[in-house]
Amino acid sequence: MIRRLVRGAALGVALGLGGAAAAQAQAPEAALGDLLGAFQARYGFPGATAAIALPTGEIVTAATGLADVEAGTPMRPDTRMLAASIGKTFVAATVLSAVAEGRIAEADLLADHLGDRPWFDRLPNAGGITVGQLLRHAAGLPDHVHMDSFAAEMSRRLATGGDALPPEGAIAFVLDAAPLFPPGEGWAYTDTGYLLLGLVIEAALGGAYDDAVTARFLVPLGLTGTVPSNTRVIPGLAVGYTVPGNPFGMPPRTMDADGALVWDPAMEGTGGGLASTSRDLAAWGQALFTGQAMAAPYLDRLLDGVPVSPDAPDIRYGAGVAIYADTPRGPVYGHGGWIPGYVSSLRHYADPGVTVAFQLNTDAGVVDDSSDLVPALEAALADLAIAMAQAAGAGR
Numbered sequence: 001m002i003r004r005l006v007r008g009a010a011l012g013v014a015l016g017l018g019g020a021a022a023a024q025a026q027a028p029e030a031a032l033g034d035l036l037g038a039f040q041a042r043y044g045f046p047g048a049t050a051a052i053a054l055p056t057g058e059i060v061t062a063a064t065g066l067a068d069v070e071a072g073t074p075m076r077p078d079t080r081m082l083a084a085s086i087g088k089t090f091v092a093a094t095v096l097s098a099v100a101e102g103r104i105a106e107a108d109l110l111a112d113h114l115g116d117r118p119w120f121d122r123l124p125n126a127g128g129i130t131v132g133q134l135l136r137h138a139a140g141l142p143d144h145v146h147m148d149s150f151a152a153e154m155s156r157r158l159a160t161g162g163d164a165l166p167p168e169g170a171i172a173f174v175l176d177a178a179p180l181f182p183p184g185e186g187w188a189y190t191d192t193g194y195l196l197l198g199l200v201i202e203a204a205l206g207g208a209y210d211d212a213v214t215a216r217f218l219v220p221l222g223l224t225g226t227v228p229s230n231t232r233v234i235p236g237l238a239v240g241y242t243v244p245g246n247p248f249g250m251p252p253r254t255m256d257a258d259g260a261l262v263w264d265p266a267m268e269g270t271g272g273g274l275a276s277t278s279r280d281l282a283a284w285g286q287a288l289f290t291g292q293a294m295a296a297p298y299l300d301r302l303l304d305g306v307p308v309s310p311d312a313p314d315i316r317y318g319a320g321v322a323i324y325a326d327t328p329r330g331p332v333y334g335h336g337g338w339i340p341g342y343v344s345s346l347r348h349y350a351d352p353g354v355t356v357a358f359q360l361n362t363d364a365g366v367v368d369d370s371s372d373l374v375p376a377l378e379a380a381l382a383d384l385a386i387a388m389a390q391a392a393g394a395g396r
Contacts, residue, residue, distance in 0.1 A: 028052070028388055033062035035380055036358075040064045043365070043373045046241055047075035050358040051282035052385040056392050059286075061279045067238035067361065070253070080236045080275045081359040082229055082265060083344045084337030087272035088194055089284070090213050092135050092302070092320025093293055094201055097216055100296035103204045106132030110139075113200045119172065123196075124179035131200060133183050134193045135319040136306045140181045143190040144173035145271070154267070155249035164266035167195045187308045187317060191271035198270030209270055216294070221287055225277035229268065232260040234275045238361040240341020246367075254341040265339075272337060281346050281357035289321075289333050289348035289355065303333065329382055336374070338363055345378055354385040 026034065036048050047065030054060070061077035098104040104113075110129040114120055123129075125140045133139040144150045150173045156162070171192055180188045198209045205212050210228040218226050227234065240254040240261075248263070255261055265275075276284075287293040288302070305316030305323045314326040324332040330351035337344035343366045348355045358377060365371030 028058075028060040029062055031384060031388075032060055032381075033064065035384055036062055036064040039373070039377055039380070043371065045360050045362050045364070045373070047079075047238060048358060048360045049075060049077055049079055049081070049278040050356070050381060051077070051278040052381065052388060053282040053286035053355040054385070054389050054392055055353040058392070059279055059282055060388065068255075069239070069241070075238065075361070077279060078225060078236065078277055079238045080225060080227075080234060080277055081238050081344065081361055082240065082268075082272070082337075082339045082342040083226075083274045083276040083281060083359070084268070084272045084339035084342060085191075086276070086281060086335045086337040086344050086346050087268075087270070087274040088320040089288060089335050089346070090217060090274065090320075091194055091197055091201070091209070091270045093288060093298075094209070094213050094216060095131065095135060095197060096298045096301055096319060097294050097296070098201065098204055099301070100294065100298065104131060104200065106130065106135065106301070110134065110196060110200070113203045114196065117168070119168065119175055122175040123171070124174060124177050125183050128183040130183065131197070132319075134197050134200075136317050137187055137189050137193060138185075138306050139183050139190070139193050140179040140186060140188065141190045141193050141196075142174045142177050142180060143188070144170050144192045147173050149173055151247045154263070157267075158249055158263050162264075164264035164269075167198055167269045170267070170269065171195055187306055191268075194271045195269050198273075201270070210273070213274075217284070221283065221293065223276070223280045223284060225280040226284075227275055229265040229273055229275040231266070232264055234261075234265075237261075237275055238342075240339075241362040241364065242340040243364050243367070246340060248340060250340050263340075268339065272339065276344075276359075278344075278357045278359050281344065281359070282355045285334065285346045285348045285355035285357060289350070290353070329386065338367055340367075343374065345374060347378055347382065349382060349386065352386045352389045354382075354389050356381045356385045 046069050049063045052060045063075040063077045065075050067073045067075045067079050108131045129139045174192050201209050291299045303318045305318035308315050316323040321333050329349050334347035343360045343363050346357045
């Protein structure tokens with residue numbers, strides 16, 4: 001994950017029409033569609049959607065390619081894909097909303113909420129972890145997703161049609177493991193930590209996380225294209241395509257002929273846990289990073305980050321958000337998402353006040369960092385979004 005954060009900071013080189021020229025020469029939707037089409041022609045991915053949220057409140061959307069290659073189904077702007085780890089922004093926001101209500105504190109020890117679980121004392125750094133450290137991946141926990149034993153269990157469940165592991169079943173893969181560092185003395189990305197945060201949320205609020213995020217954010221913000229990814233059949237979901245020989249033993253097409261995923265996405269839990277559209281992701285990012293996602297002030301806590309590496313002093317990780325403090329386009333906040341068959345990106349450019357999101361229905365060339373597609377597309381979309389914002393401002 002650190003490699004992806006550092007690589008993302010470079011922001012790539014724009015491809016196709018220059019942002020300013022496209023914004024001036026074409027309608028916004030046409031310019032965005034042409035840019036996506038140029039990237040598909042160069043990189044050969046099945047399909048993509050993208051959205052740009054402007055300071056005016058307008059959200060520009062476009063799509064290119066196919067949502068189902070075998071059936072020839074075109075990708076549409078409202079096509080859903082698995083948003084993967086971008087869901088962590090919703091988990092962290094749910095924690096911050098509970099903090100504002102006095103039901104959770106960032107200084108709370110994890111033991112205050114989960115210490116009665118029979119497995120708790122076997123958790124690495126069990127006694128010293130705080131909620132704030134979990135939010136920022138600073139708890140010293142391993143990541144179960146990248147353990148060979150977890151990959152083997154995923155492959156077994158795929159082969160037998162088994163359901164997802166519950167969160168505590170996934171957390172079990174790190175029990176009795178050595179901590180990576182003492183709590184608060186380093187940074188290591190871990191989905192396991194966000195599964196623990198999901199359990200904290202449910203213990204503190206007395207209900208399911210899916211219900212909490214729906215009631216607190218999805219409904220109030222009108223994110224009707226976003227739903228919990230807790231079932232194999234998700235209406236409007238594009239087919240995802242992954243690489244042969246992947247660690248989880250999945251077939252290249254991750255959806256069967258009846259529209260059901262070949263694996264149970266509930267396995268992801270609060271490590272992500274949502275299917276969404278690029279339009280909704282852009283709307284969410286615009287609300288979240290401009291302080292409009294909840295009534296109580298929260299931006300200072302959201303953007304209170306820890307360094308991810310001594311080699312990348314300008315990159316920090318806040319409460320479920322990567323923070324790029326110094327880029328050619330000014331401060332950038334956001335998150336990426338990868339899950340077999342899908343890649344998503346969410347970026348907010350603070351100075352021009354624009355948010356950009358895109359989703360791809362393949363992870364080929366992305367999961368192994370063998371392609372520059374993601375940073376290059378982020379850069380091209382950023383330039384186009386900034387030019388659109390400038391054009392909109394000049395037109396007022």
